[in-house]
Amino acid sequence: MALATIPQAQDATAPPPLTLVSRDGRRTVPTTISGGRELIALDDIAALFPVAVREDSLAGGFTITYRGKTIVASADQPMASVDGRIVALPSPITRTGRRWLVPVEFLPRALGPIYDRKIDLRRAARLLLVGDLRVPRVSARIEATGPPTRAALAITPATPVNIVAEAGRLVLTVEADALEPVFPVTASGLIDGVRIGDQPNVVVIALDRQAAIPRTTIATADNATRVAIEVPVAEARPAVPAAPATDPRLPLPDTSRLPGLEPQPVLQTLAIDPGHGGDEVGVRGAGGLEEKQLTLDVARRLRTLVERGLGVRVILTRDDDRTVGIDERAAAANNGKADLLLSLHANGALSGTPSGAEVFYDELDREGLAVRSAVAANSVSLPVIGGGTRTIDVVPWELAQARHIDASATLASMLEQELRQRVPMGQRPIQQGPMRLLSAANMPAVLVEMAYLTNAAQEKAAAGDEFKNAVAQALYNAIVRFRGYLEETAAP
């Protein structure tokens, strides 16, 4: 909806606009500052709310009517009559040219009492809330610069929150309609900043390039949800010390809400890589479906299935439409200590004929084969506090996949078997190739081409929920089977 702009006096300054949040969505509400008071135009109120506004030029004022109830206000008066009761306003109602301006407090104080939904103005957060909405207050502070950098978030009142580590940031999705942030947090240590995300219920913590995936814990007390965040420094490149199975793993965001969690599960973290994004569209079908859209959509569906069904922490290498470098994607999985990486893609061909899903795992070249055979020889034993030693494999970053290639082949086979039961498969359902992302993944990793968007029938199918759910379910089933494989191979 286009809103009329407010004619501003010469000494007026335009503050950041208010955001009206309701069940119907969000709208921007322009305001202006005059005489130290924030004002809103009556025209804009009439555009935002289904009220009848009538100017009474003889009386030098106006009336607002809503469902038989009336507000009467006069020029230069810091008050209004609301359904027969006088309500004080912090500044007078003014007239500039042909427009009426009222203080923003007019909305909760005057319109609120006659409107059938609650109107709540939170000026500091620049929010105008209409209706019964869940808008908890979120405060953030840096507790230690570190490293590791420690930060604390408090959500009041207590509200469930889901945390996802992505490349270069931590995304906290709060079960709310919007958030009232008590920011800003200036860059400190390995945290570059805290801000509200693209969605009004999302907090994004931007991480420094040196940061590894943070450890997070969630606790609820005193009617507040508190999130403790610890951001360690990323492991040095190019050598990636492979984590032994006994390494401490990241705690789950909220284990109390994640059923089915074993004390020391072999599969604790899953990395999902929605291929392409931002400027990198990937394949674009003739019908307009873009690979980057499909991969993100299926990745989110799979994340939901895995989080709910397995209680496994999920890392998405991107959770919005943005360009992410391949090294960033690999770093998100490696630094997040993911036990498994699924890279999601859609294929393209030079004719409309090829169709079907295909699964790729990495192909080792000479160097990779050499690394595979030399991993044991290059192991380094380090003393551990309390006695004994711990073996660290020193593997070049770009050849990290070498030690996982057999597990990746097993994973590819399981994925192919599960996909085959639900979606059409390609002529070469399992392939090996020198895939850039997979070669840098320090865990079992595969790339799934879900369908050919250059095939008209496949593009049409891929745009629908049925196909996307079928792929997500097949991937989920394969992950469950692969978890069993990991448990078998990890058993003494």
Place this chain on the structure above:
Amino acid sequence: MSRRAKIYLAALVLALIGVTWALVRLFTEPRPAPAAAATTTAPAPAESAHITATLFYASSDGRSLVPVRREVPLASTVVDQGRQILTVQLQEAPQPYVQVIPEGTTLRAFYVTDRGDAFVDLSGEIVSAHPGGSLNELLTVYAIVNAVVANLPAVQRVQLLVEGREVDTIAGHVDVRRPLERDDTLVRDGRDGDAPPQEDSNPRK
């Protein structure tokens, strides 16, 4: 022997004498003066010679690479021959095949190291105009790699560069940061992408 037969025999002897004289003259007389060549724009004999090279294009269904034998100008050095091969490889594909290298892609440089690694430096169109997809990207990469390795015995591996620089990938999937060996996994001999691979193929293990 009849009179007619004698006439035929005499004519044959005369013809043989004539051919022999012409051949002796051809190999004993000096070649025409180079001044003639200097005054014309006709290519030198070495430039007009050709080799038959194996180049790679997509099958009409876009599923596979098909080896196609084409005439390529003969060059005097390995590097020059490589340039000639790639120049033809980048041109339009012969019917019914499909070009797997994006239109507008040009060869910026080609050189070979002592270790047998060839560097193929291509213009940015190979990335910016690429249609995407793992299959297409594999076809593009291995059309170039295979075309160089298949026709230049001195080359074992091919390093792709774009605008003079190493790149991660051409279209987001295939690792081209390091030199690649010839790979015939996607090669099919014939127009039908479903046909079995050719006998001299070297499939990935």
